[in-house]
Amino acid sequence: MKNIITIFLLVSIVSCGQEKRPVLGETEFQKELNAEYKDATTSPLKDKDRKAFKGLDFFKFDSTYMVTASFKRTPNEKVFKMKTTTDRKPEYVKYGELNFNLKGKDYTLNIYQNLGLIETEGYEDYLFLPFLDETNGLESYGGGRYIDARIPEGDTMIIDFNKAYNPYCAYNDKYSCPIVPRKNYLKTRVEAGVKAFEKH
Known part of the structure; x- marks a missing residue:
């Protein structure tokens, strides 16, 4: 026993x-x-x-997808309600523009600030960088991906596409996720960050 x-x-x-x-x-x-x-x-x-x-599932880490962008503040932008996957429309403002060279070509992305989130402790300097690229709907999530950022101290910012992640909606439709503005479409394949998720 x-x-x-x-x-x-x-x-x-x-x-x-x-x-x-x-x-x-x-x-x-x-x-x-x-x-x-x-x-x-x-x-x-x-x-x-x-x-x-x-x-x-991630793309293999690739240091060529870590780029130094020139950051241009756009202080007089109007507040707008960003479309989401639900009826929720959070208030955002375009905070600045990022210009960078990726694999020999020049690109621009708008970076945004969520006016509701900056009231939360720890997020006062948080910026939101959503983007679309030519892997969407193939290797990566069809709705585009996000990168978290902080307000830079100078006029440059490192964009690390290896840290691109999917909206929560890619995993669960109970979430309300910002829809990536068309202006943030990169006409190139960004083979970095999180890939599409296979649901069970």
Whole structure:
């Protein structure tokens, strides 16, 4: 009887150990995102998807997708209501323009500030950089991707497309996500960041 109990305990310990899978990812950003999506308290995934979740699919890290952009502040922009995937229309303002060279070609992206979010502690200097590119609907999510940013101190900003992530709507239709403005369409393939998600 004692042996049976010992075996049972060992099996329990081994199976619990297997549950604690290491968080996957080749960069700190990838590991943090995977950990967030695996955790029931922070994950946007539906329960059935989260239970089967091993890790998001990323393009391979590529330093050519880390670019230094010139940042031009656009202080007199009008506040507008950004369209979302629901009836919600949060107030944003175009905060500035980013001009950069990617693989030999010049591009411009508008960067935005969410006027509701800047009232939240820790987000006073938060900026929102949504973009569309030619991988959308193929390797990446059809609705485009987002990059988080902070107000730069000078007139340049690093854009790291390896940190591009999907709107929560890519995983779960209960969320309301900003629709990427057409002006932020990049006529190129951005093979960096999070890929499209295969739902179960």
